[in-house]
Amino acid sequence: MGRTLAVVGGGVVGSMIAWRAARKGWDTTIYESDRADSASWVAGGMLGCLGEARPGEDTALDLARASARCWPEVLTALADPTITVASDTVLIAADTADAHELATRADYLLGHGLAMKPLSGKDIRSVSPGLGSSVRRGYLAMSEGALDNRALLRALRGAATQAGVEVRTHHVTDVGDLDTDQVVVAAGVGVGRLWPPAPVRAEKGEIIRLRRPPTAPPPPDNVIRARWRGRLVYLVPRGDGVVVGATQYEVGVDTDPEPRAGGVGDLLADAIEVMPGLAEYRVSEVGGGMRPVTPDALPLIGRVDERTVLAAGHGRNGIMLAPITAELVTGHLDGTADPRWSATLDPRRFT
Ligand SMILES: Cc1cc2nc3c(=O)[nH]c(=O)nc-3n(C[C@H](O)[C@H](O)[C@H](O)COP(=O)(O)OP(=O)(O)OC[C@H]3O[C@@H](n4cnc5c(N)ncnc54)[C@H](O)[C@@H]3O)c2cc1C
Missing domain, CATH: 3.50.50.60 (FAD/NAD(P)-binding domain)
Incomplete structure (x- = not known):
């Protein structure tokens, strides 16, 4: 060949x-x-790996775990310290329904031998001091990080x-x-x-990049993934601020990826409620992209x-x-x- x-x-x-x-x-x-x-x-x-796991999607979880095992070698070979932006993830919930949904997911992962450490509201604020008072409870997914x-x-x-x-x-x-x-x-x-x-369809996702001015509180050290009154929002730290994501809804593959005002508005409102200090950040970019789904x-x-x-x-x-x-x-x-x-x-x- x-x-x-x-x-x-x-x-x-x-x-x-x-x-x-x-x-x-x-x-x-x-x-x-x-x-x-x-x-x-x-x-x-x-x-x-853990944050995206959904009960019933066992094979997807196995594949993600296999890939997670490959990442350390890849990052060592790339030898660029700016790539890794977080090492752990805090999963949080706002109301009772969100907390129930999160607990179901945690039980599923525990059933697969994956540990998520339960956190009370007080624990969460000591791990991530900038989070708002409506955050009730959550879990720490250790070694579940993020890349720029x-x-x-x-x-x-x-x-x-x-x-x-x-x-x-x-x-x-x-x-x-x-x-x-x-x-x-x-x-x-x-x-x-x-x-x-x-059989690949498109799932559109909107995302916002926020830049921290010197006077604003720092971004979180960890990834924050929130179930927020039935919606999902996450904060991923960057060297100069935070990435807020992401909406998800199915569209035709030829739809333009331009962000919708409604999706961006919801994301921003939820993110500021999760971490009130973000209200002082500057909006440096609003974007949209297409996830290829099967x-x-x-x-x-x-x-x-x-x-x-x-x-x-x-x-x-x-x-x-x-x-x-x-x-x-x-x-x-x-x-x-x-x-x-x-x-x-x-x-x-x-x-
Ligand atoms: C808002 C949002 C947030 C996300 N967050 C995460 C996350 O946190 N973690 C995670 O793991 N994943 C995340 N994803 C999913 C992830 O981005 C995608 O699964 C991944 O980027 C797909 O990579 P890809 O290389 O297959 O496709 P793409 O990144 O879309 O790259 C395909 C490339 O092929 C090029 N191309 C297409 N057709 C042709 C052609 N005919 N000729 C030449 N070039 C062509 C395109 O220009 C494009 O550059 C997110 C996605 C979105 C939209």
């Missing part, structure tokens, strides 16, 4: 794959239409280039036009245009013909799942695919 490879898509998934493939000897080129419109550029950056997604993308691009990856700004309309031996399609919500059977909440990773491997449909967890995805994709390219995941993640499993 030849060793030239085209990766279509330069988001976190495509970049991680290209970097790993180049280190395994593949002569690799990334084709990227516009990184600024990728979900990876917009995202919050949480490595939300943009620092990560820059570092991945640098590492990939150093490993010999070429990056071309080019919108691919047909993988048949690419003259490489193998092609990986990692085009996020755009995957269906290159492989039409892909019917069973698992990504599509695997070969669809003898020349093409798919890596798409990572939904809410594409950053979290990037390292395990790169490992599985290079396995498919080298003919050493991990049998444990091949059938489960097979892109043709719905057809």
